[in-house]
Amino acid sequence: MSTYTARLAALRDQLARQQLDGFVVPLTDEHMSEYVGAYAQRLAWLTGFQGSAGTAVVLPAEAAIFIDGRYTLQVREQVSADDWQFVGVPDTSVADWLGGHAAHGARIGYDAWLHTRAWVDEATHALAAVGATLVPVDTNPVDAIWPDRPAPSDAKLAVHDEVHAGRSSADKRAAVADWLTEQKADAVVLAALESIAWLLNVRGGDVSRTPVALSYAVVNADGTADLYVAPEKMTDAVAQHLGNAVRVHDRRDFAPALSQFAGKRVAIDPTLSVAAIPLAIEAGGGTVVPLRDPTVIPRARKNPVEQAGHRAASLRDGAALTRFLRWISIEAPKGGQTELSAAAKLEEFRRATGVLKDLSFDAISATGPHGAIPHYHVTEESSLPIRPGELYLIDSGGQYDDGTTDVTRVVPIGTPTAEMRDRFTRVLKGHIALATAVFPRGTTGAQLDALARLPLWQAGLDFAHGTGHGVGSYLSVHEGPARIAKPSYPGSGPAEPLLAGMILSNEPGYYKAGEYGIRIENLLLVEERSIAGGEAVMLGFETLTLAPIDRDLIDPALLSSDELSWLNAYHARVAAALSDLLAGEERDWLLARCAPIGLA
Incomplete structure (x- = not known):
């Protein structure tokens, strides 16, 4: 057995x-x-x-x-x-x-x-x-x-400095207090760990790859808050940062405290809170008001400081990834490399920046048939050798004080087949279509999703995952509420308009079961666009990720002149941005891989 x-x-x-x-x-x-x-x-x-x-x-x-x-x-x-x-x-x-x-x-x-x-x-x-x-x-x-069930993490809380957050916790709590007044509510219970971290400008180490702390928070209409967290997580620096307006309690006291809202109206996000919370409040005589967590949209709309931080994180992360892409292109054809060794080498390059806090998720390091598993998780038991004739897919990211990155690139080990180049180029066409989209305010990600799929659909192909997800600011690599996906896709939720300041991924793909997988992923910042003669308020995307897209997998004959212009402009931007961070043969390799491609 x-x-x-x-x-x-x-x-x-x-x-x-x-x-x-x-x-x-x-x-x-x-x-x-x-x-x-x-x-x-x-x-x-x-x-x-x-x-x-x-x-x-x-x-x-x-x-x-x-x-x-x-x-x-x-x-x-x-x-x-x-x-x-x-x-x-x-x-x-x-x-x-x-x-x-x-x-x-x-x-x-x-x-x-x-x-x-x-x-x-x-x-x-x-x-x-x-x-x-x-x-x-x-x-x-x-x-x-479960006899050897691990204990919850005892990692310490840390202050997320305003130089990276862009807003003080007091300012954020005041905005929530104003919202509570508008909603005629006495308090809001925050259960989502990212919301608490964002609101209080703190970070933690309780969840692998996501800098959050196991905690709950209650924000009151007067702007004060109650934080429920294990006492051993607190430090003097965090206590001083939180100040007298944030009362700290043992996390074990949270459930009993829910019975103390008798006669009060308490807001709870029904999608981000477990059933036990509203049931306990109602049992204690409180009234539950189902409302969206008031930190969700402000957290998703990055302020100018957070936007600048992400650009800086993208720059150093792109240089590290570029060093890796050169390394894998040289070393993998020699043999001896595996999915695990490649992932470890990429982490080594990221750690060489000196400021990496953690990876943003376990790298999806997948060669050959494992690439056809979109969320493949490599282990000691599953790790395959990287062989000539295969496509190697690496989906990875880093956590930095100033930003969270997520990027996917595909590298051919040796000469790719005509089919591989066809599929890769179709994925690239969809990626470009989304990156260059201009759309009116109020447009949802579901409305844009088809742009990234159309070149695949035209060949009778598709992919079974969303095209894009939100990304946090030194928080979760998957952040709601906005996403770019079919309306029926699991976790899509209600259609969510894209708003200026949101960061989302752009990651169409193609997967041939048992053979290979392709995905091209950059992060995008939603920004306002001014169009001469236009009448509507329009939005578009700034591409944040900076790393070469493999030119050996591109069939220029499948690209339009506009698509080729975008690719060459993107590569020129990558070369200009990263060349000062690389030297010698690494810099020469970058410039060669980013050289313009002509029409076939």
Whole structure:
């Protein structure tokens, strides 16, 4: 019996002890985070799945794992089909599946600290239709059988200086207080870790690759705030920075404090808060007002200081990536390099900047067939040698005090095939179409998504992930609320207008299962555009990322003159910006790779 088969059996035994006929295991934490600490990696521990999004449902005689199109291949590599059914979302929701598989009279458990209230309502309704019941648990049954479950991180909080933040915490809290007054609310509960970090101008080390601290915050209508965080995380510098207007409490006191809002109106973002929070407030006599977290839009719209910081981060990060691209182009054809060794070398180049705080996510270092897995996670067991004739894809980024980067490049190891060049050039055409888009204020990312797909669609091709996601300012590499994706794409949420100051990725791709993957990713800053004679307020994009796009994979015959002009102008800009940061053979290589390409 495999380790994961044994764990599934142990969970079923535990469910029987807790008088449950099923349990739902999401990949999240008490803050509805996308990236979670090791202590909250219940889905990976139970199933072996290493992706960053998914849910499992365990019933007495069957079990299912729910994943979106990014993980269709990965889940089959990492999870046993003998134990688990693979179910695609959004085609089938967890609630709908439960409604079709739970037995009449079944008690299906869930942890109210790991699901939104909307999910609880949806699942409750689906189960009620078949005479089953959704039951909150006092003890998470996965935790009960996880003997060596890691403890939550005890990393210290750190001050995020105003020289990088661009606004003081007092100013941000005053704006939230004004918002509360407008909404006729007494307080707002912030559960999203990025929101708390942004509001208080602090950063942490509790989640791998994301500089946040496990905490909750309550902001009051007078501009004061209550921060709930483990005492051992506090430092004198952070206490002095927060000042008297931010009262600090033990994180364990947060749940009991929710009963103290009797007679008060408390705002909560229903999409970013777990069900346990509003339920506790209502049980204590408070009134929950479902409203969007008031920090979400200000956090997404980078101020001028944050924009300047990201440009500086992009410059040094681009130089590090360029050094790596030269290295891999020379070393990989010799043999001896692997997915892991290449990722380690890129991290080495980034750390050589002297200011890297962390990676922004575990690098997707993928050669050959692994490149066809959009969110592939390389491990000691899975790492492949990088061989001639393959495409090597590297999706990576860095965390710096002044910005968070995310960039993808593809390198041919040897001579690429005509098909590889065709597919790469079509992806490039889509990338350019999005980068050069001009659109009226109020346009959503969903409306722009087709621009990046059209050159692929024209060849009967597509890709099964979003085209772009928001990026934080020394925060999460995936930041809402805006994104560029099909409306039906998992996690898309309501259509969100793009606003000046937002930073989003531009990353169309193509994936041939079992053979190779292609993705070209730069980060874009939404900016206002003035058009002579125009009448509407228009927006466009500034491309922030600076690194060569592999010229050996480009078929100039497929590019229009305008597309070729964009590519040559981009490469001229890359060469001018990075040449002073490189020297000798590295600089010569950069200039050669950025030389103009003529029409075929």
